[in-house]
Amino acid sequence: MNYGIIILIIIILIIVLWCISTSNKMKRMIIKIEESLSGIDIALTKRYDVLTKMIEVVKGYTKHEKETLFEVVRLRKEMTLQDKVAENEKMDSNLQKINALVENYPDLKASTNFLELQKAIVDVEEHLQASRRLYNSNVTLYNNLIMTFPSNIIAKATHMTTKDFFRANDEQKEYVKVDL
Amino acid sequence: MSIRELKEIQNEIIRKNKKINTIFTVLAVIAIPITIILSNNTRLDFRMMAFFLFFELIFCFAVCAITKTVVNGRDMVKFREIFKNVFVVTALKKTFDEIEYNVNQGFSESDIDNYGFLDTADSFSSNDYISGKYKNISFEQSDLEIEERHETTDSDGHKTVTYIPIFVGRYMIFDFNKSFKANVQVASKNFCANRLPWGQKYSKVKMEDMEFNKLFSVYTSMEHDAFYLLTPHFIDKIKTLRNQLNSNMMLGFLDNRLHVAIDNGKDSFEWNVLKPIDEKEISDLITKDIKIITDFVDELNLDNDLFKKE
Numbered sequence: 290m291n292y293g294i295i296i297l298i299i300i301i302l303i304i305v306l307w308c309i310s311t312s313n314k315m316k317r318m319i320i321k322i323e324e325s326l327s328g329i330d331i332a333l334t335k336r337y338d339v340l341t342k343m344i345e346v347v348k349g350y351t352k353h354e355k356e357t358l359f360e361v362v363r364l365r366k367e368m369t370l371q372d373k374v375a376e377n378e379k380m381d382s383n384l385q386k387i388n389a390l391v392e393n394y395p396d397l398k399a400s401t402n403f404l405e406l407q408k409a410i411v412d413v414e415e416h417l418q419a420s421r422r423l424y425n426s427n428v429t430l431y432n433n434l435i436m437t438f439p440s441n442i443i444a445k446a447t448h449m450t451t452k453d454f455f456r457a458n459d460e461q462k463e464y465v466k467v468d469l
Numbered sequence: 470m471s472i473r474e475l476k477e478i479q480n481e482i483i484r485k486n487k488k489i490n491t492i493f494t495v496l497a498v499i500a501i502p503i504t505i506i507l508s509n510n511t512r513l514d515f516r517m518m519a520f521f522l523f524f525e526l527i528f529c530f531a532v533c534a535i536t537k538t539v540v541n542g543r544d545m546v547k548f549r550e551i552f553k554n555v556f557v558v559t560a561l562k563k564t565f566d567e568i569e570y571n572v573n574q575g576f577s578e579s580d581i582d583n584y585g586f587l588d589t590a591d592s593f594s595s596n597d598y599i600s601g602k603y604k605n606i607s608f609e610q611s612d613l614e615i616e617e618r619h620e621t622t623d624s625d626g627h628k629t630v631t632y633i634p635i636f637v638g639r640y641m642i643f644d645f646n647k648s649f650k651a652n653v654q655v656a657s658k659n660f661c662a663n664r665l666p667w668g669q670k671y672s673k674v675k676m677e678d679m680e681f682n683k684l685f686s687v688y689t690s691m692e693h694d695a696f697y698l699l700t701p702h703f704i705d706k707i708k709t710l711r712n713q714l715n716s717n718m719m720l721g722f723l724d725n726r727l728h729v730a731i732d733n734g735k736d737s738f739e740w741n742v743l744k745p746i747d748e749k750e751i752s753d754l755i756t757k758d759i760k761i762i763t764d765f766v767d768e769l770n771l772d773n774d775l776f777k778k779e
Contacts, residue, residue, distance in 0.1 A: 328693050415647075419697035426677055426696075 311443045318431040322452060325427050326370075328420035329455060333377060336413045337364050340380055343406045347387055350397040370453050377417075377457070384410070421455045428452045471555075476746050478548045482541045483743065489540065493533040500525050541742075548742050552751075553597075557738045560755045564763065565601035574598045575611035576640060586654055586721040586728055587640075588664035591618035592632050595640075597738055603763055604772040610641040610762060612737055613730070617662070635662045638716065638733045641762060643771055645727040651691030653698055655707065657684060657717040660732060667721075678704050684711060698722055706768045713764065729765055737761075 340362070360379040368376070391398050432451045435444035443449075504525060508518040538545075553572045561568045575595025582589055593615055600609040616632040623629070654667040671688040674695045681704050689695040699707075711718060714731055721728035737758040740751060766772060 325692075412647075415700070416693075416697060418700070419693055422677060423692055423696045426675070429677075430675075 308443055311440050312447060315431070315434060315440075315444065315447070315449055318427065318434065319449075322424065322427045322431060325420065325424040329373065329417070329424055332413065332417035332420045333373060333380075334364060336377075336380055336410070336417055337362055339406060339409045339413050340383055343387055343403070343410065344383065346400070346403050346406065347390055347397065350394050351390060370455060374456060418457075421457060425454045428454055472746060472748050472751075475548060475551055478544050478551070479742060479746060482544050482548070485540050485544075486537055486743075489533060489536050493529050493536075497526060497529045500529070545742055552740050553738060556751055557755055560752070560759060561599065561601070564759050565599075565603050566605075568599065568601040571598040572596065576613065581613070581640070584721065584723060584728060585666050586719060586723075587613075587615065587636060587661060587730060588666055590615050590635055590664065592616035597736075599762075603766050606644050606766050606771050608641060608643045608762060608766070610639060613638065613640045614736075615661075617664075634734075635664060636730065636732050638731045638735060639729075639737060639761060641729045641731075641765065643727045643729070643765060645722065645725050646771055646773055647698060648725055649694045649698060649722060651689055651694040653687065653689040653695045653722040654719065655685050655687050655699070655721075656719040657711065657732075658686060660717045660719050661730075665719075676704060677701075681708060684708065694722075703769065706770075710764060710768055714761070727765075727769075727771070731761065 360382050362376050362379045362383070364376060365372075391403075397403055434440050435449050435451060501522060504518065504521050507513075508521065513521075549572070553570075558568070558570055561570060573596055575598045577595070578589050578593040581587055581593070581595075593613075595611045595613050597612045598609070599611070600607075602608070613636060614634060615636040617635050619631045619633055621629050621631070652667075652671075654665065654671075656665055656668070665688070667688045668686065671690050672692075674687045674689055674692050675682055676687060676696075676699060678701070685707070687695055687699065707720065714733060716731050716733040718732065719728075719730040721730075738755060740754065
């Protein structure tokens with residue numbers, strides 16, 4: 290066989306193998322992104338549970354006062370990333386209201402049950418932040434891969450698009466911090 | 470026991486050393502003409518004579534050093550005991566609670582093997598074990614020296630065995646204020662000659678901080694826990710400690726405790742027997758060695774119990 294044909298076959302083989310490995314790499318990264326997104330779901334659910342308990346405790350102490358309107362948070366299956374960000378922001382808002390209310394109720398502020406819940410919410414927030422950072426880190430790696438040459442050719446051919454980041458309102462986050 | 474006593478022991482050692490030096494200098498001076506005369510009588514050439522002279526001087530030097538160690542052995546042990554059990558212990562008690570100090574003991578090789586953060590290689594030794602509490606945080610620490618055996622064979626087939634240090638420094642364990650499931654290791658690039666048992670077992674994680682990624686490698690069995698433990702604030706503090714210590718270091722998170730290994734090439738809480746005694750300098754040295762422990766608790770806010778479950 291002609292040497293030229295052998296070299297051509299080898300080059301084509303290398304390109305095919307590279308295409309397969311790049312495509313598999315992208316698929317593995319998507320799986321990692323989905324895994325880290327499920328981490329965010331778990332952290333949001335935990336945050337929701339603790340916040341619901343806090344609201345119940347606060348309502349118990351403030352029942353004689355005009356009812357405070359807390360935002361209704363709804364965590365559902367099949368939520369988009371934007372929905373999750375929106376529900377998370379509602380939880381931030383509720384936590385701000387709780388912090389403001391607590392200042393007027395020293396008994397509530399000193400109650401063991403409430404202090405435990407405050408501790409729990411701080412830990413849940415840390416887990417949520419970790420999940421968010423892990424998700425965003427995976428998205429950065431994936432987006433870089435599918436946007437840069439030559440892997441963007443495979444991304445276009447397999448209809449892969451960039452993923453959105455899970456953005457947190459940092460200004461609001463700072464405000465929501467719990468003082469113990 | 471006091472500085473005066475340390476000075477007395479030191480003077481005694483210096484006096485004995487002077488005597489030994491004089492004796493060996495006289496012996497060396499006598500040996501030179503004897504060698505020259507014997508070489509002439511036996512008709513040795515100049516090169517052989519020079520070799521014998523060189524060998525004699527080296528021999529004298531070695532025997533002199535051994536004699537000093539043997540003669541001063543007891544005084545040196547006494548000096549070390551006073552220095553450690555009086556000066557170091559007093560300073561430790563001022564800073565820490567529930568202090569326990571054992572000069573000659575340290576972590577066992579099996580302990581370090583079980584933790585899995587360091588490779589104990591071919592030679593392992595540990596001393597200066599300290600345990601106690603600082604700001605109500607329990608800690609234990611010890612000096613470690615780990616060496617790797619190297620065997621070389623020359624053209625004549627002679628084998629030479631040498632031990633090369635791969636870790637000389639401190640190993641500290643602190644109670645950690647966060648609960649975690651997976652184990653995480655943060656190690657400086659080239660730490661322990663890259664002999665990291667964990668690095669071979671677990672996957673490498675990249676954090677968002679480019680500068681941190683250049684300085685450290687992070688290994689974990691669960692990425693979420695690496696991000697949970699290494700918050701941006703914590704990462705900044707690790708960088709600060711790395712700059713302060715100016716040494717390769719490793720942080721390991723295991724069983725809700727923080728393990729720290731600092732490869733600074735130093736044997737802590739030691740004072741050279743022949744170095745002039747200066748009370749302020751001794752105090753500074755001990756304070757500096759103690760500060761390495763307190764810095765980790767202070768900088769990393771290990772006493773913050775926000776995350777501790779009752």
